[in-house]
Amino acid sequence: MNRQPDNRTRIIAVMAEILEIEPSTIHGAQRLREDLGMDSLGSLELLSVMSQELDLELEMEHALNITTVDEACAFVSRHYAQQHRAASAGA
Amino acid sequence: MLALEREPEGGGWTPLSLGPRLARVTENDAERQLLPLLLGSVDKLRVQLDSASIDRAGKIPADVLDTARRMGLFALTIGEEHGGLGLPLKAATAVIDQVARSDRSVAVMLGLHAGLGTRGLVQYGSSAQQSRWLPRLASGELVAAFAATEAGAGSDLMAVQTCGRGVAGGLRISGQKCYVTNGGFAGLYTLLVRTPGLGGERAQSLVCIERGAAGLHVGREEDKLGIRGSSTVTLELDEVFVPSEDVLGAGGSGSAQCAHVLAWGRTLMSAGCLGIANAAFQATLSHVATRRQFGRTLARMPVVQLDCADMAARLYAMESLVRWAADAEAEPVRLEALSTLAKVLCSESAFAICDRAIQLHGALGFLEPTGLPRLLRDCRITRIFEGANDVLLVRIGAAALASPRSELTGLRCADLRGTLADVARVCAALVTEREATLSLVRQRDGLSVMRKQALLWTLGQAEVKVHAAIACLARATAESSRSSLQVAEHAIVSLAADASAQLQVARDARGAAALARAQAICDDLIADTPAFRSSAGSGAHTQDSST
Numbered sequence: 001m002n003r004q005p006d007n008r009t010r011i012i013a014v015m016a017e018i019l020e021i022e023p024s025t026i027h028g029a030q031r032l033r034e035d036l037g038m039d040s041l042g043s044l045e046l047l048s049v050m051s052q053e054l055d056l057e058l059e060m061e062h063a064l065n066i067t068t069v070d071e072a073c074a075f076v077s078r079h080y081a082q083q084h085r086a087a088s089a090g091a
Numbered sequence: 092m093l094a095l096e097r098e099p100e101g102g103g104w105t106p107l108s109l110g111p112r113l114a115r116v117t118e119n120d121a122e123r124q125l126l127p128l129l130l131g132s133v134d135k136l137r138v139q140l141d142s143a144s145i146d147r148a149g150k151i152p153a154d155v156l157d158t159a160r161r162m163g164l165f166a167l168t169i170g171e172e173h174g175g176l177g178l179p180l181k182a183a184t185a186v187i188d189q190v191a192r193s194d195r196s197v198a199v200m201l202g203l204h205a206g207l208g209t210r211g212l213v214q215y216g217s218s219a220q221q222s223r224w225l226p227r228l229a230s231g232e233l234v235a236a237f238a239a240t241e242a243g244a245g246s247d248l249m250a251v252q253t254c255g256r257g258v259a260g261g262l263r264i265s266g267q268k269c270y271v272t273n274g275g276f277a278g279l280y281t282l283l284v285r286t287p288g289l290g291g292e293r294a295q296s297l298v299c300i301e302r303g304a305a306g307l308h309v310g311r312e313e314d315k316l317g318i319r320g321s322s323t324v325t326l327e328l329d330e331v332f333v334p335s336e337d338v339l340g341a342g343g344s345g346s347a348q349c350a351h352v353l354a355w356g357r358t359l360m361s362a363g364c365l366g367i368a369n370a371a372f373q374a375t376l377s378h379v380a381t382r383r384q385f386g387r388t389l390a391r392m393p394v395v396q397l398d399c400a401d402m403a404a405r406l407y408a409m410e411s412l413v414r415w416a417a418d419a420e421a422e423p424v425r426l427e428a429l430s431t432l433a434k435v436l437c438s439e440s441a442f443a444i445c446d447r448a449i450q451l452h453g454a455l456g457f458l459e460p461t462g463l464p465r466l467l468r469d470c471r472i473t474r475i476f477e478g479a480n481d482v483l484l485v486r487i488g489a490a491a492l493a494s495p496r497s498e499l500t501g502l503r504c505a506d507l508r509g510t511l512a513d514v515a516r517v518c519a520a521l522v523t524e525r526e527a528t529l530s531l532v533r534q535r536d537g538l539s540v541m542r543k544q545a546l547l548w549t550l551g552q553a554e555v556k557v558h559a560a561i562a563c564l565a566r567a568t569a570e571s572s573r574s575s576l577q578v579a580e581h582a583i584v585s586l587a588a589d590a591s592a593q594l595q596v597a598r599d600a601r602g603a604a605a606l607a608r609a610q611a612i613c614d615d616l617i618a619d620t621p622a623f624r625s626s627a628g629s630g631a632h633t634q635d636s637s638t
């Protein structure tokens with residue numbers, strides 16, 4: 001599977017794989033806690049596993065404020081874009 | 092006098108507020124008038140309790156239940172407007188501690204009723220739900236039970252499968268719950284169920300179901316190692332109809348509600364650990380004071396003295412942390428964190444104390460009539476239920492890393508003299524070491540630390556001990572007797588040494604080689620087990636990358 005997280009569908013696919021649910025049941029506005037059953041530590045763990053799956057370095061500080069699927073996708077995409085840019089600049 | 096100070100948000104230093112919080116809670120009128128009476132009643136109940144026969148029969152006798160009802164022991168934390176005693180959590184911990192000194196099964200029954208069993212209803216119930224059930228729960232006509240665990244969802248409650256399907260007017264619930272304490276005779280069950288219709292795919296809700304609901308089947312009693320008098324059963328739910336008005340609070344908020352309910356449960360359970368540990372300790376003191384070997388009493392032997400001092404120090408730390416947690420009653424997030432720390436400390440320490448008590452009794456300690464084997468058996472479960480300790484330690488470690496501020500942020504040593512000045516300095520150095528370690532690990536490992544289970548567990552161990560040391564210090568500052576201060580000092584010094592060693596391990600990331608070796612050993616051992624070979628095809632054992 002292509003792991004590049006520049007596409008929202010791929011991020012959601014990884015999320016669904018980790019949560020063991022159908023990707024089609026995940027929607028942007030869903031709250032990680034109330035709708036997907038994760039508490040704040042659970043969502044950090046999720047982001048951590050996603051960062052491993054997607055080969056990304058993520059910081060803990062900003063990850064703490066994430067409460068919805070949309071926010072998680074934006075967070076991962078932003079980091080991906082930054083790291084991708086840095087990698088191309090370095091190459 | 093307060094031992095530590097806290098830096099407020101705006102800068103400058105103010106006294107650490109463990110003390111004032113204590114004062115605020117104890118000002119509750121209900122507690123002031125009722126607690127001494129209740130504790131007196133519990134003493135009378137103790138006379139009626141024959142723990143050995145409860146243990147043998149695997150059942151709490153009906154007359155004990157009746158006495159407990161008459162004494163108001165089912166009414167502890169239920170509001171006065173519903174016929175309860177309206178006691179604060181701290182007072183309830185004193186009662187459960189007292190009951191557990193004589194019988195842990197009875198303490199578990201009452202503690203579960205006041206904690207997991209009724210807390211959801213008290214905190215999240217509508218006024219209609221509360222008026223319907225709380226008066227009968229307060230009188231003990233109904234005993235409460237709480238059912239979250241399932242065969243496939245123990246530590247991982249997100250995996251709950253019991254599901255409420257939306258139908259006209261409510262939910263139809265099917266599934267199975269296991270290990271339901273009080274379940275055999277409970278009148279009201281609070282269940283954690285999946286409710287995809289009330290939120291997203293994995294949304295969960297708490298629902299109340301009365302005994303006798305059509306489709307609810309109560310299984311037979313489990314045969315257990317300890318707390319044998321406590322009822323533990325399986326529940327089968329076959330299309331049980333639950334009207335919408337029996338869902339607690341906002342549908343879909345079950346997992347957050349569960350966290351709050353568990354915080355109460357863990358505080359009360361920690362109090363039960365205190366009771367049992369105290370019983371083992373008192374029995375040990377009496378024994379070592381009189382048993383003679385080599386021409387002197389055991390109590391005159393330095394190794395025995397070290398053991399006794401260690402038991403006293405453990406008890407002091409347990410009590411201090413339970414009080415700190417219970418005093419956080421009005422602040423749910425703090426209560427959640429502190430109750431988890433207290434639960435781990437108290438359950439591990441109670442077991443260690445009971446084990447040591449048996450050791451110091453020699454062969455006698457191994458014999459059932461001394462009651463010590465029962466204490467050891469009864470307290471074993473507390474390291475498993477309401478969150479297995481290893482799982483909680485990993486979460487505690489993760490929470491310490493994830494929270495930018497905590498109970499301990501900005502604490503520093505105040506101006507103290509004598510013994511307390513020394514131990515306050517030890518605590519202050521420990522708090523500084525903790526903060527430095529957390530910040531180093533955050534920077535070094537980033538978010539990947541959330542996958543490093545062993546490191547989180549080590550930090551969790553340190554967290555429990557650091558908080559226990561601070562709780563001891565805060566309490567010691569209000570203590571005047573010399574012997575209490577000595578015990579506090581002993582507790583703080585040993586907790587700090589342990590915590591510091593754990594923090595060092597986390598900083599050095601030592602043990603990476605041992606972890607890799609452990610994983611390799613475990614993989615080889617598992618690959619050789621017949622159970623693995625027969626399940627390999629079904630994919631029951633899957634490798635994961637956490638270390």
Ligand SMILES: Cc1cc2nc3c(=O)[nH]c(=O)nc-3n(C[C@H](O)[C@H](O)[C@H](O)COP(=O)(O)OP(=O)(O)OC[C@H]3O[C@@H](n4cnc5c(N)ncnc54)[C@H](O)[C@@H]3O)c2cc1C
Nearest residue numbers: 237238239240245246270271272475476477478479481482
């Ligand atoms: C007497 C009794 C009364 C109970 N009463 C109730 C009740 O009233 N209501 C209720 O809902 N439940 C109740 N329980 C269930 C209890 O809360 C669960 O047994 C407990 O949460 C652990 O779940 P499990 O047994 O499935 O263990 P598992 O989840 O299978 O875990 C087994 C062990 O594996 C290890 N482990 C698991 N996950 C991790 C991890 N992530 N990290 C590190 N180590 C891990 C731990 O050592 C753990 O002890 C009761 C159980 C008993 C025995």
